[in-house]
C-alpha cells in the first residue's frame with residue numbers, strides 16, 4: 001500500500017453542514033490522511049449536539065494524521081465566535097477565511113498534499129465587510145496566479161467555466177480572447193495531467209441563444225469565441241464549438257467528449273447538478289496546489305440535524321487524493 005497523502009479539510013461556514021460532514025467522515029476508516037482545519041470547540045459542540053462519538057486530536061505538521069474510525073486530527077483554529085447550527089453570524093467570517101489561509105499555506109509549503117473545502121457562505125463573509133466571491137477567486141489571489149478554472153465533475157460529466165461568480169450583466173464583457181485562451185489552455189493541460197486523457201476533447205458552448213444564430217442573436221461567437229477557438233486549435237487543442245448550449249448537453253455531443261466548457265456559472269452547473277448533485281466534485285484547476293470541494297452549499301436548513309449527505313465530500317476527498325498523488329509523482333519524476 002502506498003504512503004497516505006495528507007489533505008487539509010476546511011470545515012467551512014460554522015453554521016452550515018460543513019462541521020458535521022467532517023465529523024461523519026471521522027466515523028469511517030480512511031484511505032487518505034485527513035486533518036480538519038477548524039475550531040475545536042465548534043467540532044466538539046456539533047459532535048455533542050448530534051451524539052457523535054469522535055475523539056479530536058490536535059495535529060501539527062510532520063505528525064501522522066489519525067486514520068481510525070472515531071478519531072479525527074484537527075488543526076485547531078481560534079476565533080470562531082458563534083457555534084450555533086443553522087444561524088449565520090458575520091463575526092465568524094475572519095475565522096472562516098483564516099481556515100482557508102492556513103490550509104492553502106500548508107499546501108504551498110508542503111505540510112499537506114492538498115486541500116478540500118466544505119462550503120462557506122459567500123454572502124455572510126461580504127456582510128462582515130470583506131469582499132469575497134468564492135474559494136476559487138480567493139485561492140487564485142492567495143496563490144498569486146493570473147487565472148484559474150472552476151470545474152465540476154461526476155464520473156460521467158465534466159463541466160468547466162469561463163467565468164465564475166459574476167453578475168450576469170458583466171458576463172459578456174468578461175469573455176475576452178485572453179480569458180478564453182487562458183481558461184482553455186488550463187483545462188486542456190489539467191485534463192491531461194490529472195485525468196490521464198492524452199488528447200482531451202472539449203465541447204465549447206456559445207454565449208447567446210443558438211450560439212448567436214449567425215450573428216442575429218448576439219455577436220460574441222463571431223467576434224470573440226470562434227476566432228479564439230480557431231487559434232487554440234492551431235496549438236493542437238481539440239475543440240468543438242461554439243455549440244448552442246441548449247443542445248450541447250445531449251448524448252449526441254457528450255458521448256464523444258471529455259469535458260464541456262460553459263461560458264458562465266448557470267449555463268453549465270445546473271446541468272451538472274441535475275445529473276449528479278450529491279456525488280460531484282468541484283475542482284480548482286490551474287493552481288499550484290491541489291484544491292477540491294463539495295458540489296453543494298452550506299445547507300443551513302439541514303445544519304444540526306445530522307441529515308446532510310456526505311456523498312460529495314467523499315468524492316472531493318477521493319479526487320483530491322488522486323490529484324495529490326499525481327502531483328507527488330510528477331515532482332518525484334522531475335527530481336530523478
Ligand SMILES: NC(=O)C1=CN([C@@H]2O[C@H](COP(=O)(O)OP(=O)(O)OC[C@H]3O[C@@H](n4cnc5c(N)ncnc54)[C@H](O)[C@@H]3O)[C@@H](O)[C@H]2O)C=CC1
Pocket residue numbers: 017118119120121122123135282293294295296297298299300301302307308309310
Ligand atoms: N463550495 C462552496 O463554498 C459553496 C458555497 N455555496 C454557498 O452556500 C450557500 C447556500 O447555497 P444554496 O444555493 O442554498 O445551496 P445549498 O447547496 O446549500 O442547498 C440547496 C439544497 O440542497 C440541499 N443540500 C445541500 N447540501 C446537501 C447535502 N450534503 N445533503 C443533503 N441535502 C443537501 C439543501 O438542504 C437545500 O435544500 C450560499 O451562500 C452559497 O454561496 C454554494 C455552493 C458551493
Ligand SMILES: NCC(=O)COP(=O)(O)O
Pocket residue numbers: 133134135136137269282293
Ligand atoms: N457553485 C459552485 C460554487 O459556487 C463554488 O464556489 P467556490 O467557493 O468553490 O469558488
